[in-house]
Amino acid sequence: GAGVSQTPSNKVTEKGKYVELRCDPISGHTALYWYRQSLGQGPEFLIYFQGTGAADDSGLPNDRFFAVRPEGSVSTLKIQRTERGDSAVYLCASSSLGTDTQYFGPGTRLTVL
Amino acid sequence: QKEVEQNSGPLSVPEGAIASLNCTYSDRGSQSFFWYRQYSGKSPELIMSIYSNGDKEDGRFTAQLNKASQYVSLLIRDSQPSDSATYLCAVNREGDKIIFGKGTRLHILP
Numbered sequence: 005g006a007g008v009s010q011t012p013s014n015k016v017t018e019k020g021k022y023v024e025l026r027c028d029p030i031s032g033h034t035a036l037y038w039y040r041q042s043l044g045q046g047p048e049f050l051i052y053f054q055g056t057g058a059a060d061d062s063g064l065p066n067d068r069f070f071a072v073r074p075e076g077s078v079s080t081l082k083i084q085r086t087e088r089g090d091s092a093v094y095l096c097a098s099s100s101l102g103t104d105t106q107y108f109g110p111g112t113r114l115t116v117l
Numbered sequence: 118q119k120e121v122e123q124n125s126g127p128l129s130v131p132e133g134a135i136a137s138l139n140c141t142y143s144d145r146g147s148q149s150f151f152w153y154r155q156y157s158g159k160s161p162e163l164i165m166s167i168y169s170n171g172d173k174e175d176g177r178f179t180a181q182l183n184k185a186s187q188y189v190s191l192l193i194r195d196s197q198p199s200d201s202a203t204y205l206c207a208v209n210r211e212g213d214k215i216i217f218g219k220g221t222r223l224h225i226l227p
Contacts, residue, residue, distance in 0.1 A: 037214075044125070046205050046217030047161065060214055095160055104149050104209065108160040 006030070008109035010096050016115045017086055025081040025112045029098030036079050037106060038071055039095040047095055053079060086116045119144040121218035123206050129224045136193040138221050140206030143187070150182055152191045153205040155220065161205055165191060196225045 009028045017023050029036050035054050039047035049063040053073045061071070068086075073079040083090055093113050097106040120143040130136040138152075149168055153161035167173045167180040167189070179192040189208070193200055203220040 039217075044219065046121075046207075046219045049214045049216070052214055063214065104151075104215075105163055105166065106215065108162065111160050 008096055008098050008107055010094075010109040010112050012112060013110065014113045014115075016117065018117050019086060019088060021086050021116075023083050023086055023114065025083075025094050025114070027079045027081070027096030027098075027109060029077065029079070029096070030100075030107055031077075032100060033098035033107075034076070034101045035099045035106075036073060037097040037099075038079070038081050039097065041093045041095055041111070050081070083114075086114075088116045090114060091116045119216050121206055121208055121216050123204075123218035123221045125219055126222040127224045128221055129226055130196050131226050132196055132198060134196055136196045136200065136223055136225070138191040138193075138204050138206075138223065140189045140191075140218055141187055142189070142206075142208045142216075144208065144210065144216075145184075145187065146210050147184075147187075147208040148211050149209050149215075150180070150189045151207040151215070152178075152180060152189075153207060153217075155203045155205055157202075193223075198225050198227050201225045 011026045037052050038050040041047045051061040051071045056076045068084045071081045093111040095111045096109045099106045122141045152165040155161045165180040167182045173180045177194045181190045205220045206218040207215045209215040
């Protein structure tokens with residue numbers, strides 16, 4: 005079956021612009037996670053959805069970052085007024101109910117010029 | 118602050134030898150422990166999970182957990198060049214977010 009997909013694979017934007025990153029989890033997976041990974045670092049937790057609701061958004065760095073999952077499947081990570089420090093690979097992962105095995109998507113490489 | 122610590126490496130191991138990767142964590146309430154492998158430019162993939170003290174073996178991989186010492190390790194036997202990657206240690210409490218270490222770069226020397 006299909007794995008986790010993320011679009012776009014690469015996004016280049018200018019400082020101050022708005023970007024949306026999309027994640028399509030494995031079908032039937034109720035949990036969805038967003039991470040950010042900078043070069044030489046491990047994935048840094050941003051937000052976790054269980055179904056449609058954000059179960060934990062403690063990793064979002066500031067109010068420029070927001071994520072939604074309106075129908076409990078696809079999720080969109082939204083970044084307003086992008087800054088150069090937002091440049092990183094944004095990873096999405098999903099897991100099925102009752103398990104903690106997370107399956108990662110290929111990531112979106114965001115570059116803010 | 119919950120932390121997961123790993124030596125960044127690189128750790129160089131001759132082909133066919135045993136590679137030993139180590140990880141310590143700060144949260145004594147951690148219940149689940151994971152090792153992910155990440156090839157350059159790719160996303161992490163889960164290779165082992167362990168939940169109780171002791172050893173867990175899966176093919177050439179053995180995960181070891183010592184909760185009293187807050188220590189997790191991964192042994193790779195008969196190391197192959199294809200094992201060259203960054204290995205990420207990750208831990209979490211039940212129902213809580215997973216915290217990743219920075220990873221250890223492993224280089225298997227042919």
